[in-house]
Amino acid sequence: MRGVLEIPSSLEPVQSVLMDALALVETRFEGQLKGELEPVQNLLSHVERYRGKMLRPVLCMLSSMACAPARAGEWSWESTDRHVVMAAVTEMVHMATLVHDDVLDEADHRRGGLTVNHLHGNEPAVMLGDYLIAAAFELCAQLGEAETAGRVGRMSMAMCAGELLQLHHRGDFAMTEATYFEIVERKTGALIGLAASLGASASGAREAVVEAMDRMGRDLGIAFQIQDDLLDLEGELGTVGKSVGKDVEKSKLTLPLIHHLQHAQDRAASIALLEQAATGHAGARAALASRAGESGSVDYARQTAAEYVQRARTNIAALPESPPRAMLDLLAQAVIDRAK
Amino acid sequence: MRGVLEIPSSLEPVQSVLMDALALVETRFEGQLKGELEPVQNLLSHVERYRGKMLRPVLCMLSSMACAPARAGEWSWESTDRHVVMAAVTEMVHMATLVHDDVLDEADHRRGGLTVNHLHGNEPAVMLGDYLIAAAFELCAQLGEAETAGRVGRMSMAMCAGELLQLHHRGDFAMTEATYFEIVERKTGALIGLAASLGASASGAREAVVEAMDRMGRDLGIAFQIQDDLLDLEGELGTVGKSVGKDVEKSKLTLPLIHHLQHAQDRAASIALLEQAATGHAGARAALASRAGESGSVDYARQTAAEYVQRARTNIAALPESPPRAMLDLLAQAVIDRAK
Numbered sequence: 001m002r003g004v005l006e007i008p009s010s011l012e013p014v015q016s017v018l019m020d021a022l023a024l025v026e027t028r029f030e031g032q033l034k035g036e037l038e039p040v041q042n043l044l045s046h047v048e049r050y051r052g053k054m055l056r057p058v059l060c061m062l063s064s065m066a067c068a069p070a071r072a073g074e075w076s077w078e079s080t081d082r083h084v085v086m087a088a089v090t091e092m093v094h095m096a097t098l099v100h101d102d103v104l105d106e107a108d109h110r111r112g113g114l115t116v117n118h119l120h121g122n123e124p125a126v127m128l129g130d131y132l133i134a135a136a137f138e139l140c141a142q143l144g145e146a147e148t149a150g151r152v153g154r155m156s157m158a159m160c161a162g163e164l165l166q167l168h169h170r171g172d173f174a175m176t177e178a179t180y181f182e183i184v185e186r187k188t189g190a191l192i193g194l195a196a197s198l199g200a201s202a203s204g205a206r207e208a209v210v211e212a213m214d215r216m217g218r219d220l221g222i223a224f225q226i227q228d229d230l231l232d233l234e235g236e237l238g239t240v241g242k243s244v245g246k247d248v249e250k251s252k253l254t255l256p257l258i259h260h261l262q263h264a265q266d267r268a269a270s271i272a273l274l275e276q277a278a279t280g281h282a283g284a285r286a287a288l289a290s291r292a293g294e295s296g297s298v299d300y301a302r303q304t305a306a307e308y309v310q311r312a313r314t315n316i317a318a319l320p321e322s323p324p325r326a327m328l329d330l331l332a333q334a335v336i337d338r339a340k
Numbered sequence: 341m342r343g344v345l346e347i348p349s350s351l352e353p354v355q356s357v358l359m360d361a362l363a364l365v366e367t368r369f370e371g372q373l374k375g376e377l378e379p380v381q382n383l384l385s386h387v388e389r390y391r392g393k394m395l396r397p398v399l400c401m402l403s404s405m406a407c408a409p410a411r412a413g414e415w416s417w418e419s420t421d422r423h424v425v426m427a428a429v430t431e432m433v434h435m436a437t438l439v440h441d442d443v444l445d446e447a448d449h450r451r452g453g454l455t456v457n458h459l460h461g462n463e464p465a466v467m468l469g470d471y472l473i474a475a476a477f478e479l480c481a482q483l484g485e486a487e488t489a490g491r492v493g494r495m496s497m498a499m500c501a502g503e504l505l506q507l508h509h510r511g512d513f514a515m516t517e518a519t520y521f522e523i524v525e526r527k528t529g530a531l532i533g534l535a536a537s538l539g540a541s542a543s544g545a546r547e548a549v550v551e552a553m554d555r556m557g558r559d560l561g562i563a564f565q566i567q568d569d570l571l572d573l574e575g576e577l578g579t580v581g582k583s584v585g586k587d588v589e590k591s592k593l594t595l596p597l598i599h600h601l602q603h604a605q606d607r608a609a610s611i612a613l614l615e616q617a618a619t620g621h622a623g624a625r626a627a628l629a630s631r632a633g634e635s636g637s638v639d640y641a642r643q644t645a646a647e648y649v650q651r652a653r654t655n656i657a658a659l660p661e662s663p664p665r666a667m668l669d670l671l672a673q674a675v676i677d678r679a680k
Contacts, residue, residue, distance in 0.1 A: 037522075039508035040501045100470060104463045123444045124507050126466055130440060131500035133470065137477045138493025144486040153478025160471035161380045167464050168379035182377075 007330070013075060014323045018061055021079035021087070025057045028088040032139050033132075043116060043128050050098055050111050056195040057087035059220070062331065063213045064199030065324035066316070075323045082143060083202050089140045089152060090195040096132035097159065097191075099125055104163070105246040148198065155194045162186025171251040171278075173271055177258055181222065188228075189221035209319075216315035216332075223308035224335050226301050229254035234289045234298070245285045248277035255304060257288070260297035305336045345670050353415060354663045358401055361419035361427070365397045368428040372479045373472075383456060383468050390438055390451050396535040397427035399560070402671065403553045404539030405664035406656070415663045422483060423542050429480045429492060430535040436472035437499065437531075439465055444503070445586040488538065495534045502526025511591040511618075513611055517598055521562065528568075529561035549659075556655035556672075563648035564675050566641050569594035574629045574638070585625045588617035595644060597628070600637035645676045 007015050029051075033044045065077045099116055101107070103125045108118035117125035133156070140152050166183045169175045196217035200210045233256055235244045247254050251274070253261070264270045270291055276284035292298050312332045319325050347355050369391075373384045405417045439456055441447070443465045448458035457465035473496070480492050506523045509515045536557035540550045573596055575584045587594050591614070593601070604610045610631055616624035632638050652672045659665050 037501050037505055040504045043504065100466055103466060122462070124504060126440055126443060126469075127500050127503045127507065129466075130469070130473065131497060131504065133473055134493055134496030134500055138490060138497060141486050141490035141493050146481050146484040146486055146489065149486065149489045150478060150481035153474055153481050156474030157471060157478060160467050160474055161377055163467045164380045164383065164464060164471065165377055167467065 007327075011323055011327050011330070014062075014065065014327045017065070017077050017079075018058065018327070021061045021083065022054055022057055024079060024084045025054065025087045025091065026051075028084050028139075029091060032088065032092070032135055040128075040131065043120070043124060044131075046116060046119070047095060047099060047128065047132070049113055050095060051091070052111060054087075054091055055224075056090035056094055056192060058331065059192060059217055059328075060087040060090055060195040060199040062199070062324050062328045063196040063217075064203045066319050066322060066328050067200040067203040067205040067209055067213065069204070070320060070322065077324070080202070083199065085139060085143050086148070086198040086202060087195070089136050090191060090198070092132055092136035092139060093152070093156060093159075093191060096129045096136060099129035099132060103129070104167075105250060107246055148201075151194060151198070155190045158186045158190045162188075162190070166252060169253070172253065173261055173274065175253045175258060177255070180253070180255055180258055184222050184225040185218055188225040189218035192221035192224070193217035212315045212318060216312045219308045219312040219315070220332055220335050223305040223312070226255050226305040226308070227336050230256060230298065230301055230305075233257070233285070233292065245277070245280075245282065248274060248285050248288065249280055251278045254301075256292045256297040256301040259300045260288075260292040260295050263295045263297065264291065265295070302336070309333065309336055345674050347667075347670070351663055351667050351670070354402075354405065354417075354667045357405070357417050357419075358398065358667070361401045361423065362394055362397055364419060364424045365394065365427045365431065366391075368424050368479075369431060372428065372432070372475055380468075380471065383460070383464060384471075386456060386459070387435060387439060387468065387472070389453055390435060391431070392451060394427075394431055395564075396430035396434055396532060398671065399532060399557055399668075400427040400430055400535040400539040402539070402664050402668045403536040403557075404543045406659050406662055406668050407540040407543040407545040407549055407553065409544070410660060410662065417664070420542070423539070425479060425483050426488070426538040426542060427535070429476050430531060430538070432472055432476035432479060433492070433496060433499075433531060436469045436476060439469035439472060443469070444507075445590060447586055488541075491534065491538070495530045498526045498530045502528075502530070506592060509593070512593065513601060513614065515593045515598060517595070520593070520595055520598055524562050524565040525558055528565040529558035532561035532564070533557035552655045552658060556652045559648045559652040559655070560672055560675050563645040563652070566595050566645040566648070567676050570596060570638065570641055570645075573597070573625070573632065585617070585620075585622065588614060588625050588628065589620055591618045594641075596632045596637045596641040599640045600628075600632040600635050603635045603637065604631065605635070642676070649673065649676055 030048065033048070036044065061079060061083060064083055068077060098110065102110055102115040103117045103122050106117070107115055109115065115125070116128055137149070137152065140149050162183050162185070165179070166187065169179060193214040194217070197210050197214035200213040229247060232244050232247045233254065261267055261270060270288065273284045273288045273291070277288055309332055313329055316325060316329050316332060370388065373388070376384065401419060401423060404423055408417060438450065442450055442455040443457045443462050446457070447455055449455065455465070456468055477489070477492065480489050502523050502525070505519070506527065509519060533554040534557070537550050537554035540553040569587060572584050572587045573594065601607055601610060610628065613624045613628045613631070617628055649672055653669055656665060656669050656672060
């Protein structure tokens with residue numbers, strides 16, 4: 001959060017409580033990945049550097065704070081071990097997906113460093129991702145809540161199904177927006193929704209509120225993914241910190257390109273560029289980005305992301321007024337203000 | 341089991357109860373993988389064909405039967421839903437590892453058919469394996485037992501760590517037998533041990549018995565893996581039904597080769613053959629197999645496998661005498677009598 005959000009002084013108590021909670025999440029996360037055989041430990045230490053702003057733990061904690069019953073007097077909140085474990089589980093599942101995503105994308109950069117697959121090959125990267133999934137489920141089992149374990153399992157199935165759907169539609173230039181949203185809600189939205197809804201559950205929120213937080217997280221996740229798609233189309237490695245141009249290289253149609261293919265003056269020329277970009281031609285990607293700009297498709301994607309953020313904010317606004325609710329709202333707005 | 345074991349008529353009641361239980365496992369397994377998006381469903385249907393003799397469910401059920409409290413009168417036993425789910429979980433974790441193993445080994449054949457990675461590429465195979473792991477954990481959560489979920493999680497971590505250790509030692513011609521056993525106990529033994537120990541737990545066995553069944557399964561798993569290594573070194577696709585020669589192609593040292601490199605008359609010549617075999621040279625593999633035979637290394641590996649089976653049988657013999665114990669013992673002996 002630091003360096004991402006401008007925090008008004010009224011929210012400093014929330015910020016401070018959040019930072020304390022995230023420090024506990026970090027400790028728990030590291031503790032779960034300690035004491036392994038040395039070659040395994042070395043790989044784990046490498047991927048621990050992938051950890052960034054911990055969006056999922058942040059959402060889990062803020063959602064829990066915002067859903068906690070109001071108490072008289074000054075605002076205060078303290079995370080429990082249950083919050084910490086839930087948040088660490090969401091981050092660990094996320095980390096596992098990053099490792100496997102980089103294999104799928106043949107990406108060589110992540111968070112400004114080199115990926116496991118680039119450094120050590122695909123095989124250790126596949127197995128390391130598996131290890132992280134197993135570690136996440138094992139950590140989740142420590143909660144002693146079979147119902148939570150089931151939620152994490154179902155979400156993971158949905159996430160993988162989303163990725164498989166995306167792979168199935170690779171090179172499908174007729175892919176619809178409906179399919180796109182089905183894919184991204186699963187592959188990116190589901191986990192962020194789970195993080196927010198687990199936080200709400202941990203505060204004993206009613207089922208309807210838990211579901212609203214799930215929806216809120218999903219909508220933010222979709223907005224986040226659209227923003228990611230735009231960065232992949234338009235961004236540079238130097239500013240983004242991870243490999244870019246991977247979507248077109250892997251013939252994955254993203255929202256700006258789906259819109260573009262439906263509205264381009266010369267669709268055949270754009271498809272030719274897509275085919276050229278799939279061979280790794282950087283100029284073709286730049287040309288596509290520029291054409292997507294001209295057809296209004298980049299603006300359309302930006303606007304769609306903003307609409308999803310707005311939906312998320314509506315669900316946030318339905319919670320009782322409180323400092324963490326205000327922070328959650330700031331965070332929601334920040335999702336689409338990431339470095340362009 | 342059918343076609344693998346010669347079942348004496350006295351064990352027919354056990355055989356019949358076991359078959360009924362396995363049919364329930366199959367139904368539960370299929371039910372857990374139903375109702376997905378069509379492209380996902382198609383891939384799942386393909387890998388369901390990988391299901392073979394269901395060694396892990398068989399061991400889970402037989403171990404449970406053999407650990408059940410003795411009852412007066414004729415032998416009888418009935419599986420519960422808990423048994424069925426536990427057994428299906430072990431089979432599903434196994435299926436996930438097969439899918440990822442084939443990616444790691446770049447194998448194109450499995451159970452006489454083509455692999456997912458060969459048919460659809462590595463990316464769907466990685467993601468499908470992830471889906472199966474998630475589905476296994478979700479199924480496990482249906483038991484409502486966080487403690488069992490934790491055991492499955494820890495076993496999966498150990499299994500992945502074993503695979504990572506093996507990858508780390510690829511091309512390490514100085515690898516020791518100790519490292520080999522560390523690898524195979526984790527990558528193959530742990531899941532088979534878990535299957536047997538879950539069965540024992542489900543019968544309410546004492547902790548010491550649960551641990552003995554875990555050890556029994558691990559020892560059988562190690563014997564099974566040594567046998568697999570021998571098939572990979574000496575076997576032919578036509579008889580084995582899956583890709584062979586993958587160990588040497590991937591520079592994985594297995595027991596016969598570790599022994600051979602320590603006892604070969606001309607170690608340098610064998611290493612040269614190993615390096616040649618790593619390029620996919622089938623003649624080099626045959627030459628290695630023949631040299632490993634001459635140095636007594638093939639016999640040594642066979643004998644070691646037999647010793648592990650013997651250890652497993654000692655743990656089986658410590659259980660109270662019963663028809664399922666006799667069946668378990670027959671199964672243990674059959675592990676190293678697989679098609680050569």
